[in-house]
Amino acid sequence: MAVIIETPNSPRTRKQANWEKYGWLFMRVSGPLLIVLIFTHLVANLVVGDGIKAIDFAFVAGKWADPFWQVWDFAMLWLAMIHGTNGMRTIVNDYVAKESLRKGLVTTLWAVGGLLVVLGSLVIFTFDPCPAGAAAELLPSFCPAS
Amino acid sequence: MASIPAGTLYRGKVGMWSWVLHRITGVGIFFFLLVHVLDTALVRISPEAYNVVIESYKTPIIGISELGLVGAIIFHGLNGLRVIAVDFWSKGTKYQSLMFWAVIVITVGIVAGFAPLHLARVFGE
Ligand code: HEM
Numbered sequence: 001m002a003v004i005i006e007t008p009n010s011p012r013t014r015k016q017a018n019w020e021k022y023g024w025l026f027m028r029v030s031g032p033l034l035i036v037l038i039f040t041h042l043v044a045n046l047v048v049g050d051g052i053k054a055i056d057f058a059f060v061a062g063k064w065a066d067p068f069w070q071v072w073d074f075a076m077l078w079l080a081m082i083h084g085t086n087g088m089r090t091i092v093n094d095y096v097a098k099e100s101l102r103k104g105l106v107t108t109l110w111a112v113g114g115l116l117v118v119l120g121s122l123v124i125f126t127f128d129p130c131p132a133g134a135a136a137e138l139l140p141s142f143c144p145a146s
Numbered sequence: 147m148a149s150i151p152a153g154t155l156y157r158g159k160v161g162m163w164s165w166v167l168h169r170i171t172g173v174g175i176f177f178f179l180l181v182h183v184l185d186t187a188l189v190r191i192s193p194e195a196y197n198v199v200i201e202s203y204k205t206p207i208i209g210i211s212e213l214g215l216v217g218a219i220i221f222h223g224l225n226g227l228r229v230i231a232v233d234f235w236s237k238g239t240k241y242q243s244l245m246f247w248a249v250i251v252i253t254v255g256i257v258a259g260f261a262p263l264h265l266a267r268v269f270g271e
Contacts (some may be wrong), residue, residue: 028229033224038219038223039220046264047260047263048250051263052204055204056197057193058193077183088172116180121218131193134193134194138193138194
């Protein structure tokens with residue numbers, strides 16, 4: 001099934017915005033940012049202190065009490081989801097030859113990606129570290145005793 | 147050597163295998179991220195719901211798998227920098243093979259350093 005590209009070196013003639021190029025650039029801009037965001041995330045959660053043993057509701061509440069980590073996780077969520085979804089789109093484009101199936105899968109990818117980004121953002125910014133009625137020993141130490 | 151067609155710089159070599167690994171790790175990390183956003187969202191349900199699910203991340207089998215996940219992220223990230231270097235750095239193609247091996251060595255090194263620490267926490271009391 002040879003695909004014939006007649007003059008591969010000729011300049012692009014279509015006049016619309018070149019989204020494929022912006023996607024390509026986005027992968028290369030978000031990548032280095034994700035290194036900083038994710039590697040720091042891994043060190044903060046899995047290396048320092050007691051690492052994975054310390055992770056529970058109170059640990060998360062302690063982090064998100066600080067706007068620094070809220071913004072950090074928000075940036076990481078958006079960049080990683082867009083980068084990952086766009087990468088999956090590339091892979092679908094490579095392997096799925098049937099056009100209707102390809103379109104369906106790409107649409108599903110962006111729908112799922114969009115849903116998770118919205119859900120994750122809401123979780124970060126509507127988070128309540130001291131929910132009413134929760135057992136005090138599960139909450140961070142700064143919650144008022146009830 | 148006669149079986150390798152002349153002029154093949156890519157197929158069966160470092161360039162191809164780094165791409166295969168980059169693709170597989172990318173897909174793996176993507177599906178983990180979907181699950182990870184959902185498990186973290188449990189903090190909005192209740193402290194108990196979150197704690198119960200996050201405890202499973204501390205069990206031996208998942209604890210060991212986390213080393214694979216961490217390794218996949220480090221490989222994908224560092225190899226991503228290599229891809230960017232090949233695209234934008236004039237000497238990128240000259241050193242692409244060397245950079246691939248550097249990525250492998252650094253990834254294995256970091257995972258080897260992290261493993262004892264992490265496994266002691268997963269298996270210790
Ligand atoms: C840690 C920092 C990261 C860096 C530096 C990075 C770098 C890159 C680069 C440069 C590409 C484009 C490769 C190409 O066009 O040939 C890429 C592709 C991809 N990335 Fe990442 N990435 C990172 C994190 C992630 C994360 C967190 C995910 C998942 C959510 C992910 C999933 C993917 C996928 C699925 C592809 C497509 C692979 C392919 O087309 O073969 N990456 N990455």
